[in-house]
Amino acid sequence: MTRADLLALTPDALAALANRGLVKRAAKDLDAGAGPEITVSPDGGIDGAFPDGTAASLPAGAGLEAARCSCAATGTCRHRICLVLAYQRTAAAPDAPETPETPGPAAGWSPGDFDDDALARVLGRRALTAARRALRAGYSATIRRPTERDPVAQAELQTCTVRFLVPGELGYVHTDAVAAVRGEVTVLAVWAFRAAAERGLDGEEVRLEVGGSAGAGGDGLDAALDLADQVLLEGAAHAGPVLATALGRTGSDLATSGLHWPAAALADLAGQLAAHHDRRADHDPARVAELLAEVHARHRAARGGADRSQVLGTREAADTPLRRVRLAALGCRVGGTPGARTADVYLAHTGTGVVLVLKRRWDVPDGDRLTGADLAGRRVLGSPLRSLAAANVVSESASRSPGRVVRVTAGRIAKTTVTPLGDTWEGLPPALLVRDLAAEGRALDALPPRLVRPRVEAELVRVVEIAEVRHIGYRPGAQRLEAVVADAAGVPAVVSAGYSPHRPAALDALAEALAAEPRFVSGAVRRDRGGLVIDPFAVLTAGGPVVPDLAPGEGTAALGAPPEAVPDPLGDALDEALAACAQAAHRGLLRLPSGVRERLARASGTLERVGLRTCAGTLAALTAALAADDPEGMTRAWATAHIRLVTAAELR
Numbered sequence: 001m002t003r004a005d006l007l008a009l010t011p012d013a014l015a016a017l018a019n020r021g022l023v024k025r026a027a028k029d030l031d032a033g034a035g036p037e038i039t040v041s042p043d044g045g046i047d048g049a050f051p052d053g054t055a056a057s058l059p060a061g062a063g064l065e066a067a068r069c070s071c072a073a074t075g076t077c078r079h080r081i082c083l084v085l086a087y088q089r090t091a092a093a094p095d096a097p098e099t100p101e102t103p104g105p106a107a108g109w110s111p112g113d114f115d116d117d118a119l120a121r122v123l124g125r126r127a128l129t130a131a132r133r134a135l136r137a138g139y140s141a142t143i144r145r146p147t148e149r150d151p152v153a154q155a156e157l158q159t160c161t162v163r164f165l166v167p168g169e170l171g172y173v174h175t176d177a178v179a180a181v182r183g184e185v186t187v188l189a190v191w192a193f194r195a196a197a198e199r200g201l202d203g204e205e206v207r208l209e210v211g212g213s214a215g216a217g218g219d220g221l222d223a224a225l226d227l228a229d230q231v232l233l234e235g236a237a238h239a240g241p242v243l244a245t246a247l248g249r250t251g252s253d254l255a256t257s258g259l260h261w262p263a264a265a266l267a268d269l270a271g272q273l274a275a276h277h278d279r280r281a282d283h284d285p286a287r288v289a290e291l292l293a294e295v296h297a298r299h300r301a302a303r304g305g306a307d308r309s310q311v312l313g314t315r316e317a318a319d320t321p322l323r324r325v326r327l328a329a330l331g332c333r334v335g336g337t338p339g340a341r342t343a344d345v346y347l348a349h350t351g352t353g354v355v356l357v358l359k360r361r362w363d364v365p366d367g368d369r370l371t372g373a374d375l376a377g378r379r380v381l382g383s384p385l386r387s388l389a390a391a392n393v394v395s396e397s398a399s400r401s402p403g404r405v406v407r408v409t410a411g412r413i414a415k416t417t418v419t420p421l422g423d424t425w426e427g428l429p430p431a432l433l434v435r436d437l438a439a440e441g442r443a444l445d446a447l448p449p450r451l452v453r454p455r456v457e458a459e460l461v462r463v464v465e466i467a468e469v470r471h472i473g474y475r476p477g478a479q480r481l482e483a484v485v486a487d488a489a490g491v492p493a494v495v496s497a498g499y500s501p502h503r504p505a506a507l508d509a510l511a512e513a514l515a516a517e518p519r520f521v522s523g524a525v526r527r528d529r530g531g532l533v534i535d536p537f538a539v540l541t542a543g544g545p546v547v548p549d550l551a552p553g554e555g556t557a558a559l560g561a562p563p564e565a566v567p568d569p570l571g572d573a574l575d576e577a578l579a580a581c582a583q584a585a586h587r588g589l590l591r592l593p594s595g596v597r598e599r600l601a602r603a604s605g606t607l608e609r610v611g612l613r614t615c616a617g618t619l620a621a622l623t624a625a626l627a628a629d630d631p632e633g634m635t636r637a638w639a640t641a642h643i644r645l646v647t648a649a650e651l652r
Contacts, residue, residue: 003044005169006058006087013152013165014084016174016351017064018076019326026082035086036079048083056083063171109167110145111153112193119187122170127183134188135211140309140454141192142207150430154352155189158309158402159320161352162189176352176400178321185320209307220254221299221312224262228295229635231269235588236276236288244273260313260403261455265294280338281501289582289642290451296639297451311452319399319407326350327406328424330461330522331538332389334372334503334549339363341370341502343549345380345389346461346522346537347406350424353431355458356406360385372503376550381408383418390538390545391418404457421545425463425520434464434525437491437532444527449647463522464493464534469514473562474507481507482562483514485521485534493532495521497548505553512557513539513546527650529571573610574649577603577619581642589626589634597626618644 014023029035036048036056044060056069056079067080120128142156146167153164159177162185166172170186177185188210195210227247231239251266269291275283301311327347336342345358360380364370376386381393395416397409408416425433434440440462447453470484470492479499486492497510514521523536539546580599584592604619618641625637 002091003040003046003058003060003087005063005166005172006046006084007091008166008169009064009084009088009172010165013172013174014064014081016163016165017172018081022076022078022081023085026078026085029078029082030085030089036083038083038086038090040087046083046087048079048086050079050082054079056080058083058087061171063169063173066171109153110193110197111155111164111190112195112197113168114170114190118170119190123183123186127187130181130184131187131191134184135191138209138211138308139188140207140209140307141189142205143189143192143196144205145193145203147204153193155192156352156354157185157188157192159400160185160322161349161354162186163352164189174351176322176325176349178323181320207307207310209309220250220257220259221262221302223250224254224266224295225299227266228269228292229632231273231288232292232585232635232638233588233590233631235591236273236285236586238588238591239273239276241274241277244270244277247273258313262295262298262312264455265291265298269295275337278338282337285582285586286578289578289585290646292585293639293642293646294451297449297643300643301452306452310448310454313402313454319401321409322395322398322400322406324394324396325398327356327393327395328428329389329391329393329421329538330355330425330463331536331545331547332372332385332549333537334375334506335500336361336364336502341375343372343375343380343385344457345385346458347393348428348432348463350428353429354404355432355461356400356404357457358388358406358408369501371501371505372549373505373552376552381416381418386547386550388418389547389550390421392421392424393418403455404459421540425522425540428463432461432463434462435487436489437464437487437493438489440464440525441491441527441532444525444532445651450650451643451646458524460525461523461537462525462534463520464525465520466518469518471563472511472514472560474511474559475562481510481559483511484563485514493525493534494528495523495534495536497536499555503549503551504555505551506548506555507559508553508555508557509546509548509551510536510539511559513541513548516541516543529568529649530652569610570612570652571649573603573606573612574615574645574652577607577615578642578645578649580619581622581638581645584638585642589638590631592626597623600626612648615641615644615648 011023034051036050039047046058048056054069054071056067058067064076064080069077069079071077071079116128140158144154146153155162160175162173162175165174173186175182175185192210196206196208201208227250230243247266247270251263254263272283272288298311328350330346330348333344341362341364343360347356347358349356376384378385380388393416395408397415399407465487466485467488468486470486472483474481481497483495484492485495497507499507518539518541520540521534521536522538523534526533580603584596587596600619600623604616607616607619622637622641625633
């Protein structure tokens with residue numbers, strides 16, 4: 001009997017089930033003649049006798065996890081992997097009997113083809129029972145169907161990734177979740193593929209909501225909208241502590257109900273009001289306006305029948321423990337407030353192609369600056385932050401939240417190791433490693449507007465391969481360093497980083513790294529003014545990785561001016577309109593002086609002249625609503641205008 005499942009296992013699939021080091025070691029042993037003598041039983045069981053006396057077996061009808069070996073290893077060992085490779089070579093020998101062709105993506109296989117009886121038989125009834133509870137509550141998933149380029153079917157759930165490595169075989173499912181929930185998440189992944197097929201959702205990648213109800217959020221979301229409108233009418237400049245407290249309380253209620261995305265928007269809005277009240281530098285009227293527009297946009301999308309988890313958040317609140325994970329650091333972002341400093345370390349999960357965030361916070365003692373350079377020596381996971389932010393991390397005690405925040409269980413840090421980064425970035429999955437900026441731009445264009453996307457940490461963090469750095473310059477007015485880089489095809493992008501007193505030497509370190517012929521830059525990628533912009537976290541040069549936010553120094557290096565900007569009438573018109581709307585929200589729609597109304601009218605006329613007539617129409621409607629005695633009409637008109645402007649600026 002031919003074992004088609006074993007023949008279908010690629011080196012990458014074996015590496016996912018074990019690790020790449022074991023696969024290389026097993027192949028080396030086989031090449032050196034230390035492979036096993038194979039015996040194939042009539043039912044398909046495979047037995048192997050190794051020269052050193054070790055015996056391994058692969059039972060019929062089961063995956064690699066059911067394999068047995070007489071060596072001392074407690075998990076998957078090189079003998080088990082070597083037995084698979086030896087069987088594959090034996091089956092590929094010229095005198096071997098012909099084997100049926102392994103079904104591939106062209107055969108139209110989908111994990112949704114598994115029925116519940118098959119799931120129960122392989123994964124157990126308990127896994128189905130647990131999965132049905134999640135189904136009743138509802139969950140979101142992103143499925144990726146097999147293609148010729150990537151033959152592995154994959155489901156990205158809120159807290160883990162499930163990959164079906166061998167078509168038609170449940171014994172070769174790989175997930176980063178721990179064994180205790182492996183069966184449950186596998187069932188949820190299968191049901192997601194099945195639901196997509198039942199709804200006729202075609203395409204290589206599909207996002208969908210499975211189970212639950214598509215409720216729009218109820219009174220909690222309406223309460224959030226009422227508070228946002230109160231800020232709009234009174235103005236952020238006049239909002240008192242009582243309103244900020246109400247925003248925080250309503251946000252907590254929304255989070256308890258599973259409406260995490262509008263809850264996060266309210267929390268950010270309350271933080272901005274507090275920053276204005278305390279006269280802090282991190283207050284930004286443009287950010288306030290965008291948060292108010294986000295609350296309206298999510299409310300409208302939910303009422304319009306959009307997938308609940310995409311616009312409101314997932315009902316899954318708990319973290320999911322992960323099995324032994326390998327993470328590659330992509331740099332660090334240092335931020336904070338006058339009383340606290342934060343460090344977000346971005347970690348690429350190389351097996352699933354997603355980026356997780358490890359968060360740390362420190363209180364700032366009175367009179368202390370506590371910059372990124374000071375934090376660089378603080379120990380996180382047993383290593384200095386400067387080492388962790390540019391390292392490979394292997395952990396057996398990690399868990400992952402629905403928002404892709406990774407945590408390490410207290411008291412088990414000894415099971416986490418940190419090693420130098422090396423050339424790990426070069427082997428990152430295509431979902432994370434950008435070699436074609438034009439293709440990345442098209443991928444960003446296909447996403448929903450930012451105002452209604454899931455608030456997922458590090459959603460658009462990527463590693464971008466750089467072929468050349470064309471210009472480096474500093475804009476003193478904006479306190480921003482900008483560099484024009486290009487890929488091998490000559491497609492440009494802008495690396496743009498702003499100054500912060502929490503990381504004073506970051507711009508100097510970034511300029512120096514970009515001038516040293518870098519190979520890669522990691523950061524958050526976004527669309528802006530028709531091009532791609534990268535907010536950098538780290539730069540990989542020939543001398544190794546550079547994490548600018550942790551660099552020592554006071555930021556005193558002389559930085560040259562950037563090249564003269566190319567005229568952009570569309571961008572300038574949108575920027576002016578957005579600034580006018582932000583000023584209206586800051587002053588309060590019920591308190592607007594005539595100068596702000598005139599500014600809105602001028603911005604509408606400018607948009608009309610450059611051809612953005614729909615945007616101009618929304619501003620004209622806003623100016624008309626401001627002239628009427630209808631507060632509800634004012635807030636709705638302002639939200640319509642700002643949502644349109646933000647989306648146009650993002651997608652144009």
